[in-house]
Amino acid sequence: MKSKIKGMTxxxxxxxxxxxxxxxxxxxxxxxxxxxxxxxxxxxxxxxxAVKIMFNQKFSGSIRKEHISWWKQYWIKPxxxxxxxxxxxxxxxxxxxxxGKPSIRVITSPTSSAKRELLVYNKLYGKEE
Numbered sequence: 001m002k003s004k005i006k007g008m009t010x011x012x013x014x015x016x017x018x019x020x021x022x023x024x025x026x027x028x029x030x031x032x033x034x035x036x037x038x039x040x041x042x043x044x045x046x047x048x049x050a051v052k053i054m055f056n057q058k059f060s061g062s063i064r065k066e067h068i069s070w071w072k073q074y075w076i077k078p079x080x081x082x083x084x085x086x087x088x089x090x091x092x093x094x095x096x097x098x099x100g101k102p103s104i105r106v107i108t109s110p111t112s113s114a115k116r117e118l119l120v121y122n123k124l125y126g127k128e129e
Contacts, residue, residue: 017054050081051093051104060103063094065119068107074098080124089120 008016048059063071076095083091092107108116 047106055095055104057102057104060096060105062108062116063096063105064116065107065109071096071105076102079104083118083120086118087120089122090124091118091120 051057051059071094074096076097079093079095080090081093083089094105094107096103096105107119109119111117
């Protein structure tokens, strides 16, 4: 694996990515009004922001579960991230290389006629948690 950050060895880069992946399960703190002093409000971390921090690339969008076979020709590798919101489980980010540009996309599944939601797995089979 080639280091993506200048001056880092492969092992340092791997440790750095593992450290950053911790933040995808937490929530970020936002400012609170003075009447709730000492209390912390939380909101979910934006997936695009997490991808930007972890991979230093823009989040490109989604891949429909039913169209995965078409995307396989551009597929570099899957990245599994553990999440706790909107429900606890694992999502799949796909590293894609298409038309000379690398991108990162998330796998989604249909819910109703026009809506989509993240495809969240309860467990990863064949992977250690």
